[in-house]
Amino acid sequence: AQKITQTQPGMFVQEKEAVTLDCTYDTSDQSYGLFWYKQPSSGEMIFLIYQGSYDEQNATEGRYSLNFQKARKSANLVISASQLGDSAMYFCAMRETGNQFYFGTGTSLTVIP
Amino acid sequence: DAGVIQSPRHEVTEMGQEVTLRCKPISGHNSLFWYRQTMMRGLELLIYFNNNVPIDDSGMPEDRFSAKMPNASFSTLKIQPSEPRDSAVYFCASSARDFTGSYEQYFGPGTRLTVT
Numbered sequence: 001a002q003k004i005t006q007t008q009p010g011m012f013v014q015e016k017e018a019v020t021l022d023c024t025y026d027t028s029d030q031s032y033g034l035f036w037y038k039q040p041s042s043g044e045m046i047f048l049i050y051q052g053s054y055d056e057q058n059a060t061e062g063r064y065s066l067n068f069q070k071a072r073k074s075a076n077l078v079i080s081a082s083q084l085g086d087s088a089m090y091f092c093a094m095r096e097t098g099n100q101f102y103f104g105t106g107t108s109l110t111v112i113p
Numbered sequence: 114d115a116g117v118i119q120s121p122r123h124e125v126t127e128m129g130q131e132v133t134l135r136c137k138p139i140s141g142h143n144s145l146f147w148y149r150q151t152m153m154r155g156l157e158l159l160i161y162f163n164n165n166v167p168i169d170d171s172g173m174p175e176d177r178f179s180a181k182m183p184n185a186s187f188s189t190l191k192i193q194p195s196e197p198r199d200s201a202v203y204f205c206a207s208s209a210r211d212f213t214g215s216y217e218q219y220f221g222p223g224t225r226l227t228v229t
Contacts, residue, residue: 099163
C-alpha cells in the first residue's frame with residue numbers, strides 16, 4: 001500500500017481564492033509527522049508546514065493550514081488567498097519512527113490571474 | 114546558516130563514466146537522505162543514513178549505485194558505470210533525528226545529472 005497518496009495530479013485556482021490539496025497517509029505508528037513541501041519551477045524543495053500526530057490543533061503557517069483528520073488519515077493542505085507565486089508542485093510527506101520519510105507523487109497547482 | 118550543500122549543481126557525462134555526487138548536510142543534523150527525481154517516477158528515496166549508518170538502501174536501483182557517509186558532514190552518491198536512464202535531479206536532504214519537534218527535511222539545491 002502507498003504510504004502517501006495524493007490523488008490530484010493537477011489543480012487550478014483563481015487568484016485570491018482558497019484551494020485544498022488532498023493527502024492521505026497510511027501508517028501503523030502512533031507517533032509520526034506530516035509535512036507539506038512546495039517545489040516551484042526553479043526546482044528547490046521548500047518546507048511549508050508540519051503536523052505532529054499528537055497535535056490536537058491544526059497547524060497553520062501564514063496562508064497555509066493543514067486540515068488534519070486523524071481518524072480518516074488525511075492531512076490536506078489549505079492555501080488561502082492564492083497568489084500567482086503559489087503556482088508550483090506540492091508534495092505531502094510523512095515521517096515515521098526511525099526517521100523514515102515518505103513522499104507523495106505531488107499535485108501541480110496553477111493559479112489563474 | 115548554510116543550508117544543505119550539494120556539488121556539482123550540474124553534471125554532464127558520457128555513458129559508462131563514473132559519477133560522484135557530493136553532499137554536506139546541515140551541521141548538527143544526524144539524518145541524511147538521497148533522492149532522485151524524474152518526470153516519469155517522481156521523487157524516489159534512494160537511501161538514508163542515521164548517524165552516518167545506512168538504514169534503508171532499498172531504493173537504490175541497482176549495484177551501479179553506492180552511497181557512503183564517512184563522517185557527519187559529508188556524503189557521496191556514486192554511479193558506476195552511468196547510463197542514460199540515470200539522468201535525473203538528485204537531491205540530498207538532512208534532518209535532525211528527534212521526536213520532540215517537527216524536524217523537517219532540509220533539501221539541497223539538487224544536482225542535475227545528464228548522461229549522454
